[in-house]
Amino acid sequence: PPECLNLLRRARLAFRAGRTLKESFRQFQLDAVVRMLEEHECDFVDALGRDLHKPRFETVVAELTLVKNEAFHAINNLKRWMQPQPAERNLSTTLDECLVISEPLGVVFIRGTWCSPVQMCLVPLVGAIAAGNCAIISPSDCTTHTAELLHRLVPFYLDNECFHVILAGLSDLPEILDLKFDHIFFTGSREDGSKVALAAARTFTPVTLILGGKNPCYVDQHCDIATTVQRIAWARFHNAGQSLVAPGYILCHVDVKARLVQALKCCLMQFYGPDPRESRSFGRMVNMEIFNRMRDVLWRSGKVAVGGQVIEAEKYIAPTILTEVTESDPIMQQEVFGPVLPVLTVDGVDEAITFINKQEKPLCVYAYSTNSKVDGNTKLMSETSSGSFCSNDCALQSLMVALPFGGVGASGMGSFHGRYSFDTFSHRKSCLLRGTRFECVTFLRYPPYEDRNLSLMTWASTLSQRSQGWCQIL
Known part of the structure; x- marks a missing residue:
């Protein structure tokens, strides 16, 4: 927190000096984000490999390329x-x-x-830069190599x-947030999100919360x-299942359960081979706390149809x-950040x-159906x-980048991506000249x-369109 206070003062002085207001400054900073990712791609691949055993393919596609797409989109549309x-x-x-001025x-x-x-630090940062803000970024302390990079x-x-960039743990956040920022963008669990919201409320700071949860995935009997x-x-x-947007349960x-489970078994063999532990395409749990929580939930829920092996040392x-x-099993009662997929059955889309x-309310809902007669996807x-x-x-x-992404209810508030990130980090000021x-x-x-004036105003308002009302005469 003392370090953060010093950085916050410096950022405030820079902002008040108007350093971020010019389009040319914002464009240059967005270009710099792209250059950083391109010139240090191998460093990011190495850091995420050490933190999450993340395959290079997943790092490049789901982390680096996604951020660059956001930056390029902002550069092309900023003016x-x-x-x-x-x-x-x-x-x-x-x-x-x-x-209306942003x-x-x-x-x-x-x-x-x-x-x-990387994605959840730099994609919001792109929006903050585009909107003309200064920013303090706090990467998760669970992925230490990526945070240090x-x-x-x-x-x-x-x-x-x-x-x-500051290196801080979750326990430091309440004290840091008491320093009073102009907006807080938080991604994480519901439990931690509620603490952030409480801390922000003390200083009347607006927040964007992208929170986890259990994302349902409906599979109809009519599907490929x-x-x-x-x-x-x-x-x-x-x-390795560590994602906010992954389907949490099926x-x-x-009528399709037996075929679905058998097909999933064959698919996992195709993706990761007979022993996923040896696959270069499969990751690991980020730390022992997440590993132990996931293992305990796995062992106390349902019946293992495929997989189930655990190795604590790795x-x-x-x-x-x-x-x-x-529905009462432990795996259905909490967020799942791990490679475990529960399968439940229903009699149809209504159930x-x-x-x-x-x-x-979940962050995401998924539906699979090819039935054109009864469109279960639209109904869901x-x-x-x-x-x-x-x-x-x-x-x-x-x-x-063209779609807003965010939660509702218990899965969060606010949204980001593309223009929606720009709007999240902007105040839309109404101006009448x-x-x-x-x-x-x-x-x-x-x-x-x-009374005469009131009668005239009332008469004038009846002549105007309803949408204009009293402003017609005022």
Whole structure:
């Protein structure tokens, strides 16, 4: 916290000096983010490999390329985003200007999560830079090598007064957040998110929370099983299951369960071979705390249909499919950050909807169906509430720069990606630029209040459109 206070003071001075306001400055910083990732790709691959045993393919595609896509999108659209947006005028403001201006908030705090330590630090940072803010970034202390790499590289690429990286644990956050930032962007668990929200409330600081949870995945009896299992397995076992957007459990139609489980078993063999421990495409748990929690939940839930092997010395848990899981099992009562996929059965999409709506609102809902007569995908999308929805695939909706991504209810608040990141880190200020004409009419609003003036204003309002109302005469 003392170090953070010093960095916060420096960032505030830089912001008040107007250092971040020019488009050219923002463009240069966004270019620098891209250069940092390109020139140190091998360093990021090595750091994530040491922290999560993360394959190079996953690091490049899901971490580095995703951030670069966001940066390029912001660079290409920044000029348009920064322009004042005209607002609708009425008769009384015909000769005036009505504008909405996006102005930066100030100094923002970004806390990334350990399961996507580069993506969830730098994608929000791109939005903060584009919107003209200074930022203090706090990578997760669970992924120490990645955090230290960001701490070392950022000062060489980004402005040393406006952007800083601090190495802090979760226990430090309440004291750090008491320093008063202009916005807090937090990614992590619901438990930690609630603590951040409480700390932010003490200083009236707005927050964006991207929180974990259990993402349901409905599989209809009418679906392409081969494609379905590949897409589900990829999303669930990517990064050894340590993902906020992975399907948390399957609700499959009872008629398709046997085929689905068998297909998942074959798919895991195809992805990771007969012994996933030897596969270069499969990761490990980030630390012993996560490993022990996942192992205990695994052993106390359902029946292992595939996988189930654990090796404590390597923090290894095999890709696992659980069947005969009940709603009361431990794995259905908490967030799952590991390579375990429970399979439950339902009699159809209506029962799946009922099941999902009994739980807290999830970050993502997934649905697989090719039935054109009864569109279960559309029904599930419209009759459940979640941060995002995706049919016949998983996770992709959380990676697209054109779509907002965020939670609702217990899965968080606020959103980011592309223009939505820019808006998250901006204050949309309404501006009315008026002249002094028409005072011969507007004088009716001034005291002393006369019944005659009120009658005239009431009559004038009845002549105007309903959407304009009293502003017609005011």
